[in-house]
Amino acid sequence: MIHLLIGHRGVGKSSLLRRLSVYFPKAVCLDLDEEIEKHLDRKIANVFAEDGEGFFRRAELEVLSKLLKENNGKENVYIALGAGYNHSLPEQCNCIWVKRKTDKDGRSFFNRPALSDNLSPLQDYLERFSSREQIYQSMANEVYLMPEGLKAECEEEKQIFSKSYYCGQVGLTLLKRHVALLKTGSLNPNQFAFLELRDDLLSESDLEICFDLIPKDRILFSFREEKKIQKSKKFAKKAKRIDWPLELGAVKHDIEPNVLSLHARKDSLKETLDAYEGFCSNFPEALQKIAIPIYNFSELADLYAWKMNSKEKRQILPSSIDGKWNWFRNLMRLEGQEINFVNDGIGSSLDQMSLFEYLSFNCDYKNFLAVLGNPIQHSYSITEHWQDSQKNGLNFLSIQMDRKDLNFESLEFLKRLGFQGAAITSPLKEVAFELSSEISDLAKQLRSVNTWNxxxxxxxxxxxxxxGLEALLDGLQEQQVVVWGGGGTLKPILSLLPKAVCYSAREGKPRESYEEISGDCVLIWASGEKGMKPRKDMKIKKIVDLSYTESSKGRELAVERGIDYKSGLEMFIAQAAQQKKIWYGSK
Structure with missing residues (x-):
């Protein structure tokens, strides 16, 4: 079969192709952009500049048609398409949307043509984001949510693409696109503990197909729409499990649910749980499934305590507007929770764990390390640490926390769950300092903590x-250096580069006691998204960025002005190596 990889610019389709060629040595792996360059004997940037996007799109279609014809009938073919591909695709091809959580943040590129001359690099990307999302969604048969920073081959990714995984602790909520996968055999119901069929997500004809193709003992049928209750009854009678939500009122007399669910709440969590328990009292044998919004760690701790009072019966699936609790849902696998969900790239809740997150969590290990902070979706910490942590009998999780979230009570709650330490990022480093028991001399000097053990x-x-800073800033001691921004990192930077001139990114001028510079300089970008950019007459010969994100404003500045650039990835890797020594010793 021919698999076409689609996705946004810079998502990592080409890197994924290289890994796929390792997982499947006999597979044909082709990058359409590279094939176009061979065909035209020109770089794509030159094609755009000299002939325009229209010419390129015609060449794109011509070359892809040729590749499809040449590889028709071969067993395993992967072709990565460019981000802007919007032609129709042959039905016999399997289209896989490769996604990352940071797609929506934007990316700046040094080696790719700008599509709009009057937009900044990030605006150039974001201008097309929504329309391309819609195109990808309409094209995709499958979706792969790839973790941030994944560069090397791993067994979990191989299992996803070979479809050799088994998710025996979770179910999958079927969307319309899954019905097509069932029909072609690309979705195997036996790879999940159950498949949820919801009457608000699937049409009556889709439900008929699902009941024909899925073993009845793997079906959880969920009533969700009042106007469909009568038609849905015939399906419910065929399912092993029937979910009735409190939102639909009292259970109808001819329906016998064995799962009672709640998705909306009152202002008070206690009032919500009390009302729900009253609703469940008439069905003492039914599983109780709570999937309500949880607003903070205090409520999460209370919900967990409620569950543990009747551990086997109570199923808790906290939800949020931004996927804040997916780490907690993953941990609930350790409690033997019968109802839990995974998504295969696009799910019915942002708090569902991804397929990769499910496979990279080891239920033999009861304790865990974590990365703490917000924003955190960009962090490479999971891919940097998860394999090493598991070699040492620990899982590694990504936990979104703001300043208001991290306090003595939430820390004690994490400890009850098995928390053993953390990589701490913004904005929590100063808060973590105040909560620590034993503090190193260096952390005391900086009054900032980025590692807990x-x-x-x-x-x-x-x-x-x-x-990390020593590695990143090596060689700058004898150069004229400007620190743009700084915040909590200013003190350690100046300890290494005491002659550096500090500028306020908010005001765009030297901080108090510093003077304007003249001549060439190296600019250390230590500002967030809201900082001003340096004036254009500042002679910046190189930008050294503390951030390694592709959406960094420092990176965008380098692309805009054609300045030599060094990302903060070297800093991240060096400081992460030191964290491993702290957590694992010399092992």
């Missing part, structure tokens, strides 16, 4: 940022 009930704290 729980030992014998005490939280040992350290700061490895300085190790």
């Amino acid at each position: 729980l030992q014998e009930g005490k939280m040992f704290a350290d700061n490895t940022d300085i190790v």
Whole structure:
């Protein structure tokens, strides 16, 4: 079969192709852009500049048609398409949308043509984001949510693409696109504990197909729409499990649910749970499924305590507007929760764990390390640490926390769940300092903590940022350096580069006690998204960015002005290596 990889610019389709060629040595793996360059004997940037996008799109279609014809009938073919591809696709091809959580943040590119001369690099990307999302959604048969920072081959990714995984602790909520996969055999019902069929997501004809193709003992049928209750009854009678939600009122007399669910709440969590328990009292044998919005860690702790009072019966699936609780849902697998969900790239809730997150979590390990902070969707910490942590008997999770979330109570709650330490990022480093039991001399000096390690009930704290900065800033001691922004990193930067001139990114001018510079300089970008850009007459010969994100404003500035650029990835890797020594010792 021919598999076509689609997705936004810079998502990593070409890198994925290289890994697929390792997983499947006999597969044909082709990058359409590379094939176009061979065909035209020109770089794509030159094609855009000299002949325009219209000419390129015609060549794109011509070359793809040729590749499809040449590889028709071959067993395993992967072709990565360009982000702007919007021609129709042959029905016999399997289209896989490759996604990352940071797609929506934007990306700046040094080696790709700008599509709009009057827009900044990030605006150039974001201008097309929504329309391309819609195109990808209409094209895709399958969706792969790829973790941030994944560069090397791993067994979990191989299982996803070979479809050799087994998700025995979770179900999959079927969407319309899944029905087509069932019909072609691309979705195997036996790879999941159950498949949920909801009458608000699937039409009557789709439900008929699903009941014909899915073993009845793997079906959870969920009533969701009042106007469909009568028609849905015939399906419910065929399912092993029937879910009736409190939102539809009292259970109808001819329906016998064995799952009672709740998705909306009152202002008070206690009032919500009390009302729900009253609703469940007439069905003492039914599983109780709570899938309501949870607003903070205090409520999450209360919900967890409620579950543990009747662990086997109570199924908790906290929800949020931004997927804040998917790590917690993953942890509930350790409690033997019968109802839990995974998504295969696009699900019915942002708090559902991704397929990769499910497969990379080891239920043999009850304790975990984590990366804490917000925003956190861009972090490479999971891919940097998860394999090493599992070699040491620990899982590694990504936990979104703001300043208001991290306090003594939430920390104690995390410890009850098995928390053993963390990589701490913004904006929590100063808060973590105040909550630490034993603090290294360096962290005391900086009054900032980026590493926690729980030992014998005490939280040992350290700061490895300085190790990362030493690696990133090596060689700058004899150069004229400007620090643009800084915040909490200003003090450690100046400890390494005491002659650096500090500018306020908010005001765009030197901080108090510093003077304007003249001549060439290296600019250390230490500002967030809201900082001003340096004036255009500043002679910047290189930008060294503390951030490694592709949406960094420092990266965008380098692309806009054609300035030599160094990302903060070297800093991240160096400080992460030091964190591993703290967590695992010399092992």
